[in-house]
Amino acid sequence: MATTLNPAAKAGAQVGRSVPRLEGRDKVTGRAEYTHTMRLPGMLHAKLFRSTVPHGRIKSVDTSAAKKLPGVLHVVTVDDVRKVLPHPYYGPAFHDQPILADGKVRFVGEPVAAVISADPHIAEEAVQLITAEYEELPAIYDEVEALDTNIFVHEELKPAGTFADLKHLKGAKGTNLALDYRLRRGDFDKAYAAAAHKFEHEFKTQKVLHLSFEPFACICDYRETGVTFYDSTQGPSFVRTEMARLLGWPENKVRIKVPYLGSGYGSKLYIKLEALALALSMIARKPVKIAYTFEEMFYQITRHPSTFRIKSGVDKDGRIVARKCEVFWNGGAYADIGPRVTQKSGLTAAGPYDIDNVWIDSYALYTNMTPAGALRGFGVPQLVWAYENHTDMMARALNMDPVEFRRKNLAVEGKPHATGQMLKDHPVDKVMDKVLERMEWSKPFDKGGSGHIKRGRGFAIANKAVISPTTSVAIVNVAADGSATLYCGTVDMGQGSDTAMAQMVAEILNIPAEDVRVTPRDTDVTPYDMGTLGSRSLFHMGHAVRRAAEDARDKLKALAKEVGEPEGSNIPIADLFQKRYGMQAGNVIGSGIYKPDYTPPAPGTGQSPNVTPFWMVAGSGAEVEVDIETGHVKITKLVNVVDCGKAINPKSVETQISGAALMHLGFSMFEKMHLDGGQVTNASLADYKIPGFHDLPSVLESHYVEHDQSNGPFGAKGVGEVATFCVGPALANAIDDACGVRLMEMPLNAEAVYRAIRAKQGKPLEEA
Amino acid sequence: MIPFELAEPTSLAAAVKLLDPDDETVRPIAGGTALMLMMKAGVFRPQKLVSLRKIEAKYSGIAASGDGLRIGAMTTLNAVERSADVKKHAPVVTRTMRTLSNVRVRNVATVGGALAHGDPHMDLPPVLMALGATLTIVGPKGERKLPLEELFTGYYETVLDKNELISEVHVPSQGAKKGAYMKVTTGSADDWPALGVAVVLDADGGAIKSARVVGSAATTKATRLKAAETVLNGKTVDDKLLKAAGDAAIEESEFIADVRGSMPYKRELMRVYVGRAVRAAMQGTGA
Numbered sequence A: 001m002a003t004t005l006n007p008a009a010k011a012g013a014q015v016g017r018s019v020p021r022l023e024g025r026d027k028v029t030g031r032a033e034y035t036h037t038m039r040l041p042g043m044l045h046a047k048l049f050r051s052t053v054p055h056g057r058i059k060s061v062d063t064s065a066a067k068k069l070p071g072v073l074h075v076v077t078v079d080d081v082r083k084v085l086p087h088p089y090y091g092p093a094f095h096d097q098p099i100l101a102d103g104k105v106r107f108v109g110e111p112v113a114a115v116i117s118a119d120p121h122i123a124e125e126a127v128q129l130i131t132a133e134y135e136e137l138p139a140i141y142d143e144v145e146a147l148d149t150n151i152f153v154h155e156e157l158k159p160a161g162t163f164a165d166l167k168h169l170k171g172a173k174g175t176n177l178a179l180d181y182r183l184r185r186g187d188f189d190k191a192y193a194a195a196a197h198k199f200e201h202e203f204k205t206q207k208v209l210h211l212s213f214e215p216f217a218c219i220c221d222y223r224e225t226g227v228t229f230y231d232s233t234q235g236p237s238f239v240r241t242e243m244a245r246l247l248g249w250p251e252n253k254v255r256i257k258v259p260y261l262g263s264g265y266g267s268k269l270y271i272k273l274e275a276l277a278l279a280l281s282m283i284a285r286k287p288v289k290i291a292y293t294f295e296e297m298f299y300q301i302t303r304h305p306s307t308f309r310i311k312s313g314v315d316k317d318g319r320i321v322a323r324k325c326e327v328f329w330n331g332g333a334y335a336d337i338g339p340r341v342t343q344k345s346g347l348t349a350a351g352p353y354d355i356d357n358v359w360i361d362s363y364a365l366y367t368n369m370t371p372a373g374a375l376r377g378f379g380v381p382q383l384v385w386a387y388e389n390h391t392d393m394m395a396r397a398l399n400m401d402p403v404e405f406r407r408k409n410l411a412v413e414g415k416p417h418a419t420g421q422m423l424k425d426h427p428v429d430k431v432m433d434k435v436l437e438r439m440e441w442s443k444p445f446d447k448g449g450s451g452h453i454k455r456g457r458g459f460a461i462a463n464k465a466v467i468s469p470t471t472s473v474a475i476v477n478v479a480a481d482g483s484a485t486l487y488c489g490t491v492d493m494g495q496g497s498d499t500a501m502a503q504m505v506a507e508i509l510n511i512p513a514e515d516v517r518v519t520p521r522d523t524d525v526t527p528y529d530m531g532t533l534g535s536r537s538l539f540h541m542g543h544a545v546r547r548a549a550e551d552a553r554d555k556l557k558a559l560a561k562e563v564g565e566p567e568g569s570n571i572p573i574a575d576l577f578q579k580r581y582g583m584q585a586g587n588v589i590g591s592g593i594y595k596p597d598y599t600p601p602a603p604g605t606g607q608s609p610n611v612t613p614f615w616m617v618a619g620s621g622a623e624v625e626v627d628i629e630t631g632h633v634k635i636t637k638l639v640n641v642v643d644c645g646k647a648i649n650p651k652s653v654e655t656q657i658s659g660a661a662l663m664h665l666g667f668s669m670f671e672k673m674h675l676d677g678g679q680v681t682n683a684s685l686a687d688y689k690i691p692g693f694h695d696l697p698s699v700l701e702s703h704y705v706e707h708d709q710s711n712g713p714f715g716a717k718g719v720g721e722v723a724t725f726c727v728g729p730a731l732a733n734a735i736d737d738a739c740g741v742r743l744m745e746m747p748l749n750a751e752a753v754y755r756a757i758r759a760k761q762g763k764p765l766e767e768a
Numbered sequence B: 001m002i003p004f005e006l007a008e009p010t011s012l013a014a015a016v017k018l019l020d021p022d023d024e025t026v027r028p029i030a031g032g033t034a035l036m037l038m039m040k041a042g043v044f045r046p047q048k049l050v051s052l053r054k055i056e057a058k059y060s061g062i063a064a065s066g067d068g069l070r071i072g073a074m075t076t077l078n079a080v081e082r083s084a085d086v087k088k089h090a091p092v093v094t095r096t097m098r099t100l101s102n103v104r105v106r107n108v109a110t111v112g113g114a115l116a117h118g119d120p121h122m123d124l125p126p127v128l129m130a131l132g133a134t135l136t137i138v139g140p141k142g143e144r145k146l147p148l149e150e151l152f153t154g155y156y157e158t159v160l161d162k163n164e165l166i167s168e169v170h171v172p173s174q175g176a177k178k179g180a181y182m183k184v185t186t187g188s189a190d191d192w193p194a195l196g197v198a199v200v201l202d203a204d205g206g207a208i209k210s211a212r213v214v215g216s217a218a219t220t221k222a223t224r225l226k227a228a229e230t231v232l233n234g235k236t237v238d239d240k241l242l243k244a245a246g247d248a249a250i251e252e253s254e255f256i257a258d259v260r261g262s263m264p265y266k267r268e269l270m271r272v273y274v275g276r277a278v279r280a281a282m283q284g285t286g287a
């Protein structure tokens, strides 16, 4: 793997150093703690009985045989839950999700009842003895059909009240639409009508899932005096607020402890198992653990399948003058964070291009499938999939080089985005140049001879706006011996945030990063953070951490002055405390809070001068070999370039880029949740395959361009998602370049490619 | 999963006695890699498992003699992969092992389990069938021999009675014959195959004297493709011949659709890969 990363950057300084993961040793020696493997004294286990129908009214649930099984302590349905939690509904955008199915089931796999036992195997066995009768209702699966149907997943919409733009949906009946986001800039209709060339395409993405190495897990220990959760969550502050709401308690009686996560990718946000664990612990009056098997992961949260209808008008010089985007997001049975995906990603649907007339409609839709939420990219990969295929298709139709066509239309620094915000720290051109340089794009390319292997290459570029406005708080505590501890709610789920945050503290306090302790997440101790999501943490929490460390540093300076040290003295910190308190005693506590400036988008047009504090930019280049006799695609080269501002930890940046790209290589090439009448037919790792080492491209490169983020902490910004954006369309563009077929839907698996080749030959392969 | 009885007999004969010809919930277990998947999915819920781990050591070994190899049913796939005897007598088997699942599975999965399971997606059965392997089967009434190609009767179905065990496999030496196994995946590279094609050829220069061709994974069971063999036998290899062999193969195969591909697609894969397998064997690049 070639790399431009320089681990030796700025010797001595803490920021810019490839500090090895602080927790790395504990993880590789098996000492790190995870919820999934944790046990509490007296802890019970719960297993879930799930719906077998996609949509139906529950006529009866027979738990009698399960209750009789020796070792079973409780068999719980929503009626039992109501006795302890009178309003058993939750969700970040809508309070639409019942703790256990309430009168109706809305997707196959929805939890209907829970069995509690001291022995998980007995609980599992008892689940097999439960039966349910349903009056089946017609079900809706397709996101486009969901907009116009008389099948309704919910009788009535219940906005949670937290998001202003959902209020108008309160009490809405007869709809599956959980949010309709709009952006209007210029006059699309007029510009499109006048355009010299018009293009219209429809693209789709499939249902895929996060598949964290550590499946969902939560332990709840409820007592009258307070409740403690041990939770594999990316958002402890949100869990605390929502659990306090369900209980009608103040937040200080709810404690969320988060050990390391075996990854999350957006799946462990908001409420997942917490509300159910709470109800079960209240009923059992003991700690109760729910820990999923891999097979159950298919019934919690997935990425949104999508349909994207895109129209562009291009003038005679190859400039895109008008673009209309209609995006349908398949949210599944419960809204989760879907409405936010619909809006916050929706605003970037027109791509990193300078287009005067833009129209975006983005719809969050309920369907009878496993709910969908954020997955490493918050919807952006689905959008890029569409607009970067569309870009290539237009270029080819116009007989323009796809790269040159893009260059002509890129929204570079200083141009307005479709929202009206002026683009700043948006180095699309630099990212593009770096990809092309590494792909040796200007050199002649061997497209393969007359044999059955055809070669091609493709390019894609994209941007994303970080979600705004969000808040982070941090505390830095300097002890009397000079050692420092950081309290921050960012959850390290493998992305290396603890190490990066420690580096920032260390930089300011002028100590080695290795000497900074980052406390495990515990809402009794760590202050508020909106959540570890959407690549926001390094920027937002980074600022809070920087401010907390600066506050501590300033207080140390004041302390030095107080004890009579001259200005600029380099007295060891420990001696300062000694002088002040006469012994090794005392603390200096710095705190920092950060919330960026923000102007809400104007209703109806989505226009705002300040919709996001920073942009992420990514580009990918792919080289492939297509076997035209079978449709197999071999990826011979994959180059991913991102802008991450200043790299706080270059090695972490590199692994975030390669990890994100490989994860999306799986989504692009073969991963797919197969559904048949609402039933998942490959709900196990035996049949749902993710990439392994043999799937690595022959050459895989990860790079970043050096471009300090002017408003970022130390010039930095997030890098967790950005390399996911362009992999799919770069591969699709390469396949088209190789053999002249365009796939409009992911995944780009061998059969799909082969079918497209046959269709192009005028000999379509018969359907199954 | 509820508790079940685990019997660990110390002889094959004792194991046979512990099995019940009429009880679905009693089964032998070898490496357990296939059974555990079924148990986790809840499709198999045992009362009793009869473990073969402690039976006589000879059933876990590989012995070479003049006429080929005897591989005990309890031999792990890893042992097969690393055996110098296998590499000498049946190099096509050694090559197949590298892409068969992953090292963690190969370390515990056994030859007997790979055969007895009747799963058409397994990589080893078609290769051993193409080599003309014979099984030794032990039951209450004693021992019988069975050509491997007669073992499978359908999707996850074999001729084995519930109280019969495979004790060993006899694999004739490949000798000067050329072999290849093509594992074709459509998901990740280490997925189960969407199609497997094994060929073993007795060839002289570019001419095939006789061929054994087996298709699997895309089909309901590992199947010897006799029509394709007839096309190839006595002919000199060229593109036209290979295409004809592929066409013949799909006519005699019973395809299945699953998450790895539709029937029409698997048919096309087979059409192409029969020829590719023959070429690979001729060039010595098989598996």
Ligand SMILES: Cc1cc2nc3c(=O)[nH]c(=O)nc-3n(C[C@H](O)[C@H](O)[C@H](O)COP(=O)(O)OP(=O)(O)OC[C@H]3O[C@@H](n4cnc5c(N)ncnc54)[C@H](O)[C@@H]3O)c2cc1C
Pocket (backbone or CB within 6 Å): A686, B027, B028, B029, B030, B031, B032, B033, B034, B035, B036, B037, B052, B073, B074, B099, B100, B101, B102, B105, B108, B109, B110, B111, B112, B113, B114, B115, B116, B117, B121, B122, B123, B124, B160, B164, B165, B166, B167, B190, B191, B192, B193
């Ligand atoms: C993650 C994973 C990936 C895999 N990928 C592949 C792959 O790519 N290619 C491939 O070929 N295979 C693959 N496999 C399957 C693997 O090869 C089989 O599971 C294995 O060969 C079965 O052997 P075992 O000893 O574990 O059988 P067990 O699970 O112990 O038994 C399987 C069946 O055979 C019966 N049985 C076992 N031994 C005997 C005997 N001596 N006589 C009679 N009946 C017996 C059992 O009762 C049971 O019905 C994969 C398995 C896993 C778990």
